[in-house]
Amino acid sequence: MPRSSSPECLLQLLQRFLKRPNQINQIHSRLISHGHLLHSPNPRSASKWMTTLLYNTLIRAHLGFSQAHKPFLLFTHMLAHQAPPNSHTFPPLIKAASASSSPNLGAPLHTQVVKRGVMHDPFIQTSLVSFYAQFGILCDARKVFEEIAEPCVVAYNAMIDGFGKNGDMGSAVSLFQSMPKKDVVSWTSVINGFGRNGSFSEGIQFFKMMVHEDLMGCFVKPNEATYVTVLSSCANLDGWGSLYWGKQIHGYVIRKEIELTAFLGTALIDLYGKMGYVSSAANVFKKMVVTEVCTWNAMISALSLNGKVREALDLFEKMKRERLQPTAVTFVAVLTACGRGKLVNFGLELFRSMSNDFGVEPIMEHYGCVVDLLGRAGLFLEATELIKSMPFEPDASVLGALLGSCNIHGTAGLGNEVGQKLLELQPQHCGRYVVLSSINAGTERWDRAAAVRQAMVHAGIRKIPAYSVIDVN
């Protein structure tokens, strides 16, 4: 089949199968075996610009595959075979560098960009802005952005997101306001930035403004990302507003007949689960056509957070039957359920199996769940042993789980020891003082209880009043 081996034909195939590793690898080997990726004077082989085009497409095709180094490897092959990189070569490379764990690849790439004279390409500039912002190098992100003569909306959006990622919402908002034309990503990036920085109600305000622009004739329609972002702000908002706004937005989604995608459904399940409305969460879950692991994670969490232990574990079993691969989040949810249900042995067994059978290495949160599980059951020796055996230093969440158990069981000795450590770690956390004081009061050590309350006042902390929710119908 000589026709299907021509560079033009293989290029078309590459473009068609961009997101499919197996096909890409097959086409890649075919390109290699036909010598299309080598620079050669043979007129029958690919011309120089065709070779560059093939490499560019291959690099892009390898973005997001499991072998994250592949784009860079291809780039070095490209250089070695005298296929000159052009402005199209760099955006995917910079994106791959953004997805890597360190900013180290930024400097050589930026240098290549300058050397090849393509620094003024708008696509490259935007990629560099988001690269620098991704790694917290906000000054360089800004510098690149400011050198753009007339930034288009995408460049603005990258910079807004960059400000949001680095906690500078002031700059994000003023840049947003200065934009000549805003699109849905501009709005979503601001809302997302507020959410990322814990300013949930500001994010919701922005969403309200967005849908209100309707009246002013410059309406920008929210998309899936917008809804997911604002719903997650609702889910994280404290107090009554949370459910109110969440329901408003859910109502809006229903009225506008917006498709219940995996992302959107998951955000709704998460919202209702956190609000204590398990049945609403379950309704959303039932209505969904497309689900992802995250959807199941959110539903299992919703059940376990609301004490539906049996249902949570059943759903976990169902998830495995559907051949979905549990993630770290899944195990947090399932271990939490075990804690609620006092299923000590089952929980420990699960904890052991997560790395053995599912290849999920326990992180801090999993240890927190198991410490909670052991502590609630009064197994303090086992809990402290587990903490000692951890491959990293326990953080406040793990110690907090132990402290909570000491409170339940009136274990004052250990409680005071753990509590002291915690107050050093989180001197501003009112709950820690309250629990520690309660442990001492419970064992009638009033002097200590008073001393802890005193220390709390001294640290300038006031207890935030608690509230509870009752689901009527």
Place this chain on the structure above:
DNA sequence: GTAGGGTTAG
């Protein structure tokens, strides 16, 4: 000559 950049889930 052709392709490419920004937002979303516990």
